[in-house]
Amino acid sequence: DDTYRWPSPQYDQLEALLYEGRRGDGSSLASLVHPCRFRPDTNASIAAEWVRFAFHDMSTYDASNGTGGLDGSIAYELGRPENFGAGFTSTLSDFEVYPNKYVSRADIIALGAVFGTATCGGPIIPYRGGRVDAWTAGPGGVPEPHQDLQTHKDMFTRAGFSTAEMIQLTACGHTLGGLRSTDFPNLVPPAPNTAVPNFANFDTTTKFDNVVVTQYLDGTTQNPLVVSSNQTMRSDLRIFSADSNDTMHSLATADAFASTCQDILTRMINTVPHGVALTNDITLLPAKVHDVQLTFERGVFVFKASLRLLQVLNTPVNKQRAVKIFWCDRYGANQDCKGNNRSSTFASKLEEDPNLSPVTQRQGYSFVNYNFVVPVDASKSISKFWFEVDENDGKGPTAYKNGGDGYPVAQDQVLFVPTLSKSVLHQNSTLHRRGGGKPITGLVKEYTIVAAVRDGSNPSRVYMDALDVAISGFPSPFNTAVDLKPNSDITPSQGYSFYSGTVMDTGFQLTVDIHSIAADGTTYTEDFRQTAFLDNTPYLAPTNVTSSGKSSSSSSWSWRLAGDTHLAQLAVSGSVVVGVMLSTLL
Numbered sequence: 318d319d320t321y322r323w324p325s326p327q328y329d330q331l332e333a334l335l336y337e338g339r340r341g342d343g344s345s346l347a348s349l350v351h352p353c354r355f356r357p358d359t360n361a362s363i364a365a366e367w368v369r370f371a372f373h374d375m376s377t378y379d380a381s382n383g384t385g386g387l388d389g390s391i392a393y394e395l396g397r398p399e400n401f402g403a404g405f406t407s408t409l410s411d412f413e414v415y416p417n418k419y420v421s422r423a424d425i426i427a428l429g430a431v432f433g434t435a436t437c438g439g440p441i442i443p444y445r446g447g448r449v450d451a452w453t454a455g456p457g458g459v460p461e462p463h464q465d466l467q468t469h470k471d472m473f474t475r476a477g478f479s480t481a482e483m484i485q486l487t488a489c490g491h492t493l494g495g496l497r498s499t500d501f502p503n504l505v506p507p508a509p510n511t512a513v514p515n516f517a518n519f520d521t522t523t524k525f526d527n528v529v530v531t532q533y534l535d536g537t538t539q540n541p542l543v544v545s546s547n548q549t550m551r552s553d554l555r556i557f558s559a560d561s562n563d564t565m566h567s568l569a570t571a572d573a574f575a576s577t578c579q580d581i582l583t584r585m586i587n588t589v590p591h592g593v594a595l596t597n598d599i600t601l602l603p604a605k606v607h608d609v610q611l612t613f614e615r616g617v618f619v620f621k622a623s624l625r626l627l628q629v630l631n632t633p634v635n636k637q638r639a640v641k642i643f644w645c646d647r648y649g650a651n652q653d654c655k656g657n658n659r660s661s662t663f664a665s666k667l668e669e670d671p672n673l674s675p676v677t678q679r680q681g682y683s684f685v686n687y688n689f690v691v692p693v694d695a696s697k698s699i700s701k702f703w704f705e706v707d708e709n710d711g712k713g714p715t716a717y718k719n720g721g722d723g724y725p726v727a728q729d730q731v732l733f734v735p736t737l738s739k740s741v742l743h744q745n746s747t748l749h750r751r752g753g754g755k756p757i758t759g760l761v762k763e764y765t766i767v768a769a770v771r772d773g774s775n776p777s778r779v780y781m782d783a784l785d786v787a788i789s790g791f792p793s794p795f796n797t798a799v800d801l802k803p804n805s806d807i808t809p810s811q812g813y814s815f816y817s818g819t820v821m822d823t824g825f826q827l828t829v830d831i832h833s834i835a836a837d838g839t840t841y842t843e844d845f846r847q848t849a850f851l852d853n854t855p856y857l858a859p860t861n862v863t864s865s866g867k868s869s870s871s872s873s874w875s876w877r878l879a880g881d882t883h884l885a886q887l888a889v890s891g892s893v894v895v896g897v898m899l900s901t902l903l
């Protein structure tokens with residue numbers, strides 16, 4: 318049974334990235350590229366760079382033994398001539414902050430191709446997750462334009478693509494972007510008096526469309542890889558004509574181009590090492606429960622849960638709509654709703670920007686969120702919850718019950734308390750990581766994580782697994798277990814005592830799994846808690862950082878500011894880290 322049931326953390330993360338364009342704590346990936354953006358510093362098509370990046374990571378696949386493919390190894394392969402140019406380094410830094418426990422770097426690279434294609438008007442490529450990252454460079458073997466046709470055919474055959482598929486894939490890639498003077502000065506003359514590259518685009522549109530094919534067929538193309546006076550460099554001509562132009566003719570209509578590209582790009586992003594099991598296609602959840610947390614806020618024991626509903630693009634949200642959360646007590650006479658349930662209509666409504674994700678926008682939707690924060694009697698606690706949405710149109714309410722039984726609150730024995738937790742940024746620190754290892758130089762964040770432990774469970778150990786996969790330069794993930802100790806500075810409250818522990822991290826997306834091992838040996842877990850918003854999350858104004866920006870990420874700062882101020886705040890503090898870290902490396 319592969320029907321979606323909450324909680325499905327991997328699915329939820331992938332779904333949020335694809336359809337909301339952002340990771341769980343709000344930092345937006347899609348806004349870097351959408352709508353069909355160009356880099357302010359180099360004028361490069363970001364969509365083109367992202368699609369090309371995925372191809373180069375994939376194309377070292379060896380179908381004979383199932384090695385290589387889309388595995389993120391390209392992060393360690395940018396020194397090679399076959400992966401040369403600013404487009405690759407910019408893209409790598411775009412993607413740097415997004416991998417986490419449930420989404421690999423390779424999943425992000427694949428998603429980059431999905432976004433790049435969709436945002437510039439191309440087909441929607443079905444997206445699956447579950448790719449597994451390589452942590453070292455793999456073998457080479459990406460085609461370069463000076464190589465002959467047989468070499469290219471052999472490379473595509475090795476990667477599992479026939480001659481016709483080689484033509485399709487190349488035409489589908491070469492509808493975006495082009496050659497740049499900084500990479501191929503002999504083919505594209507540099508513009509005088511500027512470091513900004515000159516582009517010779519593959520076709521005359523910047524959209525993902527069939528014009529690359531029609532201009533090739535009608536002889537008007539200016540694609541340097543077709544018409545260069547240097548015959549050696551006419552790789553697209555050799556490839557496109559490799560079967561007497563049969564495949565190119567089959568791609569000539571807009572519909573045929575779109576559907577063929579959809580299929581072949583799907584194959585491209587799903588070409589993964591042998592043994593990697595991809596998820597099913599990530600489909601849009603019509604009603605999504607997210608940001609669920611039982612915790613303390615300002616001394617009040619609260620349950621937080623959000624319901625995300627679809628809204629048809631460019632239509633107003635029904636003002637008559639009433640959204641209600643229901644829940645069951647965990648303890649006492651009304652345990653599991655034996656007697657009564659409880660309910661609340663106190664929600665804050667948030668209508669999302671329709672530009673959140675090119676995929677959702679193309680499907681004709683945006684989102685509206687209903688965010689509930691309800692005080693809960695800790696002695697009764699909560700065992701499960703569900704929602705009802707009444708449009709007040711006479712048809713009666715629709716219940717969202719997770720396919721029947723409601724959404725479970727798995728446990729209330731150990732809880733993450735973000736508002737009592739904090740993070741402090743240290744500069745030029747020479748702190749040592751727990752467990753020894755190399756001292757941390759540069760920028761480091763010190764996190765104090767607070768958990769509430771329910772009295773009576775008498776845990777033998779409370780600890781967290783602190784994980785960060787998103788570290789500059791892609792060293793192996795930061796992953797450490799830290800014991801949380803009783804914290805006598807925080808007064809016990811409503812049957813809970815507080816524990817805390819600290820961890821140092823140089824990465825961009827620390828998440829914690831908090832565990833409590835009860836006296837009876839049962840382990841209770843709060844899985845995958847984000848740390849972007851802790852009580853004292855520092856707000857750093859953008860003016861602090863513009864001077865340090867040399868990298869592509871600097872140019873993306875303003876884009877990440879799109880949306881509400883809450884997200885802007887996160888985006889800025891996140892980008893500061895990127896900018897400062899790069900400037901210390903440069």
Ligand code: HEM
Nearest residue numbers: 365366369372402460461462486487490494495496497500
């Ligand atoms: C034999 C096969 C191929 C060769 C020799 C080749 C070669 C090239 C070259 C020389 C460039 C210009 C890069 C620069 O100026 O820095 C380029 C750009 C590009 N290639 Fe390919 N390519 C091939 C196949 C593909 C495939 C299969 C895809 C994707 C499906 C692809 C996607 C792109 C994209 C999107 C760009 C534009 C990048 C930008 O504007 O930043 N290429 N390719």
